[in-house]
Amino acid sequence: MTVSKAAPIITKLSRPSRKEAGEAATESPALQLGELSEHLGYALKRAQLKIFEDFLRCVAPLQLTPAQFSVLMLLEKNPGRNQTEIANTLGILRPNFVAMLDSLESRDLCARSRSTNDRRSHILVLTDKGRSVLARAKKLVAAKHEARLNELLGPANRAALLSMLATIAQEF
Amino acid sequence: MTVSKAAPIITKLSRPSRKEAGEAATESPALQLGELSEHLGYALKRAQLKIFEDFLRCVAPLQLTPAQFSVLMLLEKNPGRNQTEIANTLGILRPNFVAMLDSLESRDLCARSRSTNDRRSHILVLTDKGRSVLARAKKLVAAKHEARLNELLGPANRAALLSMLATIAQEF
Numbered sequence: 546m547t548v549s550k551a552a553p554i555i556t557k558l559s560r561p562s563r564k565e566a567g568e569a570a571t572e573s574p575a576l577q578l579g580e581l582s583e584h585l586g587y588a589l590k591r592a593q594l595k596i597f598e599d600f601l602r603c604v605a606p607l608q609l610t611p612a613q614f615s616v617l618m619l620l621e622k623n624p625g626r627n628q629t630e631i632a633n634t635l636g637i638l639r640p641n642f643v644a645m646l647d648s649l650e651s652r653d654l655c656a657r658s659r660s661t662n663d664r665r666s667h668i669l670v671l672t673d674k675g676r677s678v679l680a681r682a683k684k685l686v687a688a689k690h691e692a693r694l695n696e697l698l699g700p701a702n703r704a705a706l707l708s709m710l711a712t713i714a715q716e717f
Numbered sequence: 718m719t720v721s722k723a724a725p726i727i728t729k730l731s732r733p734s735r736k737e738a739g740e741a742a743t744e745s746p747a748l749q750l751g752e753l754s755e756h757l758g759y760a761l762k763r764a765q766l767k768i769f770e771d772f773l774r775c776v777a778p779l780q781l782t783p784a785q786f787s788v789l790m791l792l793e794k795n796p797g798r799n800q801t802e803i804a805n806t807l808g809i810l811r812p813n814f815v816a817m818l819d820s821l822e823s824r825d826l827c828a829r830s831r832s833t834n835d836r837r838s839h840i841l842v843l844t845d846k847g848r849s850v851l852a853r854a855k856k857l858v859a860a861k862h863e864a865r866l867n868e869l870l871g872p873a874n875r876a877a878l879l880s881m882l883a884t885i886a887q888e889f
Contacts, residue, residue: 576806579794584858585866585875586768586783588882593761594808595889600758611758622751634748636766686756694757697889698881706881707760709874714763717771717869 596694603689607682612637613649614686617679620655620671627660628667654678768866775861779854784809785821786858789851792827792843799832800839826850 581587600611609617615635623631632642646669649655654675660666671679695703753759772783781789787807795803804814818841821827826847832838843851867875 573798573802576791576795576798576802578806579790581787581790582883583879585863585879586765586772587787588879588886589761589765589768590783591808591886592882593758593765595886596758596761599889611762615753615759618751618753619748623748626745626748630745630748636763691757694889697884702881703757706878707755707757709870709878710760710764711754712869714760714767717767717866
């Protein structure tokens with residue numbers, strides 16, 4: 546088991562139980578994941594789905610998905626940048642991004658305007674309502690979502706996890 | 718910066734550069750991620766996308782997606798279990814899973830048969846071709862994909878990452 550090598554590094558985590566999602570099937574024993582549980586891609590996807598589910602629950606009063614939250618965060622930090630730059634930075638495909646902007650704009654959370662330099666390009670800005678919704682979302686995410694993750698992992702492990710994920714995203 | 722707290726734990730990783738995907742926009746400086754880079758959900762999603770891209774490249778000769786690979790792995794380890802159990806264990810929604818099975822079956826990689834206990838239920842098994850394709854896929858994944866991840870992170874960090882992701886998936 547590769548996982549057991551982690552013992553000297555992880556100080557605050559209990560050994561995860563082997564309980565799987567298959568427990569929903571009441572009449573049969575849970576399936577064995579076998580080697581699959583040692584694959585980083587699989588483990589990443591399962592953790593990411595769990596975190597996205599919790600994010601959606603925490604931000605439910607504001608009806609924001611994780612991707613919409615990312616867009617609003619980026620618009621706040623980078624006002625007046627164009628649609629392509631925002632989509633590229635977040636790695637969102639153009640058709641998906643256009644649909645997302647349509648939805649955000651229809652809720653008056655952001656606004657598109659033609660660039661004066663390049664008429665084919667759309668400049669994006671947060672509206673006042675977008676800024677206020679984002680401020681509330683940040684509070685909910687910090688107080689409910691990130692705080693619980695911090696509690697589960699411990700601050701040092703959480704920081705180590707973030708650093709490794711950034712390394713994978715940027716250098717793999 | 719929360720990430721800097723990781724310094725005593727991460728021993729083999731260089732500090733990631735702040736280079737972002739936005740560099741594709743040649744005329745303007747890269748966008749600033751700001752607080753977004755401190756959100757675990759965002760970091761997980763970016764790392765997961767990068768790992769899935771690399772997986773697809775490594776297994777390209779066999780034309781398997783990460784999800785298809787997971788299904789074949791699970792069928793090998795748990796022969797004769799039904800469709801619902803496999804889908805639930807992997808967290809794949811039923812319509813998506815049915816489409817995936819259609820594709821795997823049309824390529825003669827797995828076979829469905831009616832359960833003798835419950836005629837509404839489909840039992841899944843790997844075919845001989847499925848077993849052989851999976852064996853080749855495992856070799857490619859181990860030699861190219863997981864080996865490079867191991868090199869990037871170091872074995873201890875890789876194990877720590879896997880353990881934290883399992884904790885999130887099972888306990889968050």
